[in-house]
Amino acid sequence: MTVQAWTFVLVAASFTLYIGVAVWSRASTTGDFYVAGGKVNPVLNGMATAADWMSAASFISMAGLISFMGRDGSVYLMGWTGGYVLLALLLAPYLRKFGKYTVPDFVGDRYYSQVARIVAVLCAIFVSFTYVAGQMRGVGIVFSRFLDVGINQGVLIGMGIVFFYAVLGGMKGITYTQVAQYCVLIFAYLVPAIFISMIVTGHVVPQVGFGAELQDGTGYLLERLDGLSAELGFTQYTSGVKSTLDVFAITAALMVGTAGLPHVIVRFYTVPRVAAARISAGWALVFIALLYTTAPAVAAFARTNLLNTVSNRPYAEMPSWFTNWEDTGLIRFEDKNGDGTIQYVGDPAANELTIDQDIMVLANPEIARLPNWVVGLVAAGGLAAALSTAAGLLLVISTAVAHDLLKKGLNPKITEAQELITARIAAGVAVVIAGYFGIDPPGFVAQVVAFAFGLAASSFFPAIVMGIFSKRMNRAGAIAGMIVGITFTAAYIVYFKFISPDLNTAEHWWFGISPEGAGTIGMLLNFAVAIAVAAFTAPPPEEIQQLVEDIRVPRGAGEAHEMLL
Amino acid sequence: MSDRNAYWRRNLRYVMILLTVWFFVSYGCGILFADTLDGIQIAGFKLGFWFAQQGSIYVFVALIFIYVYLMNRLDRQFDVDEREGGQ
Numbered sequence: 001m002t003v004q005a006w007t008f009v010l011v012a013a014s015f016t017l018y019i020g021v022a023v024w025s026r027a028s029t030t031g032d033f034y035v036a037g038g039k040v041n042p043v044l045n046g047m048a049t050a051a052d053w054m055s056a057a058s059f060i061s062m063a064g065l066i067s068f069m070g071r072d073g074s075v076y077l078m079g080w081t082g083g084y085v086l087l088a089l090l091l092a093p094y095l096r097k098f099g100k101y102t103v104p105d106f107v108g109d110r111y112y113s114q115v116a117r118i119v120a121v122l123c124a125i126f127v128s129f130t131y132v133a134g135q136m137r138g139v140g141i142v143f144s145r146f147l148d149v150g151i152n153q154g155v156l157i158g159m160g161i162v163f164f165y166a167v168l169g170g171m172k173g174i175t176y177t178q179v180a181q182y183c184v185l186i187f188a189y190l191v192p193a194i195f196i197s198m199i200v201t202g203h204v205v206p207q208v209g210f211g212a213e214l215q216d217g218t219g220y221l222l223e224r225l226d227g228l229s230a231e232l233g234f235t236q237y238t239s240g241v242k243s244t245l246d247v248f249a250i251t252a253a254l255m256v257g258t259a260g261l262p263h264v265i266v267r268f269y270t271v272p273r274v275a276a277a278r279i280s281a282g283w284a285l286v287f288i289a290l291l292y293t294t295a296p297a298v299a300a301f302a303r304t305n306l307l308n309t310v311s312n313r314p315y316a317e318m319p320s321w322f323t324n325w326e327d328t329g330l331i332r333f334e335d336k337n338g339d340g341t342i343q344y345v346g347d348p349a350a351n352e353l354t355i356d357q358d359i360m361v362l363a364n365p366e367i368a369r370l371p372n373w374v375v376g377l378v379a380a381g382g383l384a385a386a387l388s389t390a391a392g393l394l395l396v397i398s399t400a401v402a403h404d405l406l407k408k409g410l411n412p413k414i415t416e417a418q419e420l421i422t423a424r425i426a427a428g429v430a431v432v433i434a435g436y437f438g439i440d441p442p443g444f445v446a447q448v449v450a451f452a453f454g455l456a457a458s459s460f461f462p463a464i465v466m467g468i469f470s471k472r473m474n475r476a477g478a479i480a481g482m483i484v485g486i487t488f489t490a491a492y493i494v495y496f497k498f499i500s501p502d503l504n505t506a507e508h509w510w511f512g513i514s515p516e517g518a519g520t521i522g523m524l525l526n527f528a529v530a531i532a533v534a535a536f537t538a539p540p541p542e543e544i545q546q547l548v549e550d551i552r553v554p555r556g557a558g559e560a561h562e563m564l565l
Numbered sequence: 566m567s568d569r570n571a572y573w574r575r576n577l578r579y580v581m582i583l584l585t586v587w588f589f590v591s592y593g594c595g596i597l598f599a600d601t602l603d604g605i606q607i608a609g610f611k612l613g614f615w616f617a618q619q620g621s622i623y624v625f626v627a628l629i630f631i632y633v634y635l636m637n638r639l640d641r642q643f644d645v646d647e648r649e650g651g652q
Contacts, residue, residue, distance in 0.1 A: 066618075074617035078591045081622045085587045088629045089580050093636070207619060211609040220609030238603075238614045247596050255591075273647045275637055282629035289622050296618040469577075552573055553645040 003366075006376030007146040014184050014380045015161055018177045018387070022165035025176040030420050033170030034101040034399050035269040040175055042276040046283025048175045049267040051182035051384070052392035053080075053258075053284070054291060055131065056138025059185060059385035064360030066299035067306075070229070071240035073299065075247055079254025081285060081292050086259040086461075088281035092268040094468045096277035097551045101269060102396075103262045103460060104404040110467040111475045112544055114409070119482055121404045123459050124262040128393040128400075129434070130452045131263075135390040136438025139383060145328055145362065146379040152439050158387060159435040166391045166398075167427045174391045175270060181384040186290060188381020192365045192374050193294045196301045199368060210297035214304075225300060228307050233346030237303065242514075243506065249517030257453030257519055260461035263389075263396045274554035302364045309367055310353060311344045318342075321366035330356035390434065398427035451493055454515075458485035458522025466530060471548045473530065476537040481530025489522030572643040579635050583628050591621040 001009075040048070058080070066073030098106055103124060108117025136155050143154025165173045190206075197209035201221060210221065218224050225237040235241055242250075258264065267284075268277045310318070315333060325331040332354040333342060344353040362382065365374045402423035407414055414422070459482045466473040466481075493515045496504040506512050513521060539545070550556075594602060599613030606612070610619075640646035 071614060071617070074595060074614075077618055078595055078621050081625050082587065082591050085584070085625050085628050089583060089632055210619070211607070211615070213609065222609045222611075222614075238611055244596060248592060251591065251596065275633075275640070275647060278629075278633045278636060282626070282633055285626050285629055289626050293619055293622050549569065552576075553569065554640055554647050555645045556647075 001372060003372045003375045004146065004148065006373045007379045008376075010373070010376045010380040011147070011383060014181075014384060017180050017184075018161065018165060021177045021180050022169045022173040025172050026169045030403075030416050030423070032172045033420055033423055034395075034403065035266070036170075036172040036175045039272055040270045042271055042280035043283050044179050045175070045267060045271050045276075045280045046285075047182040047287055048178035048270075049264065049280065049284035050287035050291075051178040051185065051388040052267060053264055053288060053389070054185065054385055055389035056135050056382065056386035058291065058295075059189065060138055060141070060361050060382050061358050063295045063298040063302065063364075064357035066296055067303045067360050068357050069240075070235060070237040070303075072242050072247070073296070074240075075242075075250045075254065077292055077296060079251045080258055081288060082251070083255040083258025084281055084285040084288070086255060087264065087268075088278060088285075090465055090468070091259060091265065092277045092281045093274045093554065094551045095265060095464070096268050096271065096274050097554060097556075098547075099269075101266070102399055102404055103265050103464070104400065105408070106467065107460070107463055107478075108404075108408065110544065110547065111463075111478045112541065113475045113479065116463075116475065116479050116482070117404065117408065119479070120460065120463075121400050121409075123455055123486070124400050124404075125397055127261065127452045127456055128263060128396045129430075129437075132390050132393040132397075132430070132434040133437035135386040135393070136434050138386040139390075140438055141328075141358065142362070142379050142382045142386070145324070146376070155435055155438040158383070158390075158438070159431050162387055162390050162394065163428060163431045166394045166431070167424045170423070171266075171270060171395055174388075174395055177391065178388045181388040182287060185381040185384040185388070186287070188377045188384070189291050189294060189298075191377060192368070192370055193298050193301075195370050195374065196305070196364065196368045197297065200301050200304065206294050206297035206301075210300055221300060221304065225304055225307075228304070228311075229346075232307070232311060232344065235346070237300070243512050245512055246506075246509075246514050246517055249513040249520040253457050253517050253519035253523075254453055256461045256523055257455075257457040260456035260459070260464070261452070262400075262456075262460070263392045265460075265464075266396060266399075267392075298361065298364065302360050302367065305364075305367045306355075306360075307344070310342050312341055314341050316340065319366070319369075321363055325359055325363060330359045394427050394430045394434065397430040398423045401426035451490070454489040454493055454519035454522060455486055457519030458489040458526055462523055462526040462530065466527070468548065468551065470534075471545045472534060472539055474534050474537055474540045477530040477532075477534030480533040481526040484529045485522040485526030488525050489518050492518040492521070568643060569645075572639065572645060575639055576636070579632065579639070583632055587625065587628055590616060590624040595621050 062076055065076065095106060104117045104120035107120040136158060139158035140151035140155040143149050144151040165177050193206040194204060197203050197206040200215060201209035201212040202215050203209035203212050213220050214224055222238055229237050268280065271277050271280050322331060334352050336352050342353055343350055345351050362378060365378055402419055406422055407419050462485065463478050463482050496515045595617035599617060602613035603611040
């Protein structure tokens with residue numbers, strides 16, 4: 001069978017599976033819709049969290065990014081996994097004990113303030129939309145390259161699927177669909193990685209092959225890669241170009257941002273007990289680590305294969321994947337010196353080849369000449385990653401609108417049935433808006449992802465951590481901290497990314513910290529301002545201090561949850 | 566109440582210790598001392614590079630499971646665990 005036939009079969013089979021799971025597990029109450037009835041098994045919840053978290057960016061873009069950045073790509077690996085330690089130790093068990101449904105619920109109740117709740121709702125919606133637009137785009141790319149349907153139709157098909165199970169199933173449908181999607185995506189990631197590891201190094205485990213010698217007897221993979229890179233004028237693969245402080249700041253912003261993302265936090269409301277919330281964060285990280293430790297190995301294999309395949313080879317002899325990706329515009333060859341040979345080198349003036357980093361994972365199986373079904377499998381995996389994340393985000397948006405804005409804000413008298421309908425309508429509207437961004441992406445989608453992490457790091461994380469670990473933290477302190485943190489981070493990113501992109505270089509950054517790392521400064525400012533303001537204003541009321549006492553011990557979590565549902 | 570305070574102080578101590586390790590493997594071995602560690606090579610890996618792209622992630626996973634073990638034990642010691650069947 002051809003690549004296209006395999007892709008069609010595998011994608012259709014996986015979609016059928018998701019719809020079947022969604023129908024089997026549809027939601028009937030708001031409890032089901034928001035937190036899957038609070039009854040999800042911790043291992044399954046870990047899997048669902050992993051699928052929720054690992055987006056098109058993790059699946060499609062990350063290994064490519066590392067492939068081109070080498071050592072500097074480590075910030076994504078550590079940043080997007082280390083956050084789970086913070087989540088497990090500082091947030092998950094306490095938020096689970098608190099009960100309720102959302103992050104704005106916690107911020108609003110703990111700081112006894114409607115203003116704090118609204119600030120949190122707006123941040124949650126903004127962060128989620130930013131993210132979801134990127135997912136829909138990923139869906140479009142996969143469809144257009146492998147199924148020949150055009151990016152727009154691809155996005156429409158993706159919207160239809162997500163609409164079906166997010167709107168019908170709510171959190172319950174999404175959780176069980178995500179379990180299925182995790183299985184598809186991890187299988188699709190590991191199969192080509194194992195194949196390529198065996199071809200390149202002879203080791204079955206990619207994490208071992210990563211540090212092993214090459215099959216062709218030219219020494220260790222990483223040394224060979226350093227050598228090849230140096231020869232062609234690129235930075236050595238295992239050395240970085242970013243400053244230590246900047247690497248530090250970006251890693252911290254990504255870690256803290258991860259721990260502050262509303263669609264990740266909300267997962268820990270779905271398990272039955274506090275102990276289950278703790279272990280569930282552990283399982284989530286196990287499932288994430290499986291992909292995240294494989295990714296840098298894939299990146300190194302892909303880089304080696306790519307350099308060997310294209311560098312100094314005649315253009316006319318390029319394999320079919322090369323021309324296929326040229327058709328999508330994601331590979332560009334410009335024969336500057338007219339010799340018909342591809343000069344792929346570090347010097348921009350002499351370099352003739354531009355490769356979009358997003359295609360590395362998708363093109364990898366073809367570059368390594370793996371069987372056609374593996375190529376189709378990778379397409380299905382990429383779609384699983386994009387759809388699972390999109391669904392989780394849409395749920396946060398619909399919950400924010402129906403629960404936080406309507407029920408807790410505008411109209412508290414609304415009945416459960418009405419609230420459920422509102423949540424479904426909000427999810428539907430959100431799907432359509434997300435689809436629009438997928439079809440007609442504003443040029444700044446990629447830029448805005450730095451925003452999402454920066455905002456989560458500089459707003460939610462400090463507010464929640466202080467809400468749990470300090471009984472003295474009060475309304476004035478938390479709100480002042482969030483506003484200063486967000487404003488600083490947003491201003492820093494907007495200034496360097498949109499207002500003066502020409503000044504976006506190390507000598508103009510504060511302390512040499514790039515906009516990607518701005519969330520770290522924002523977070524520190526948030527903490528500092530909040531603590532200072534709280535010291536000069538009245539402590540929180542007695543019942544709030546009691547609430548903090550209460551969320552610090554696990555006993556009573558299950559019972560409180562039962563009553564609530 | 567004093568029991569609750571003792572429970573909370575123990576919890577904070579565990580968290581402090583585990584986060585110190587968390588900081589050490591990622592920001593320490595993966596970033597700050599990475600250049601020094603790169604002088605040591607194990608198989609094809611320079612050690613600092615390995616910590617940044619592999620080792621820190623394995624330690625993160627271990628830290629969470631150690632935390633879960635310690636906290637479940639602590640909950641039972643101070644009799645604040647969730648009761649069986651009461652979920």
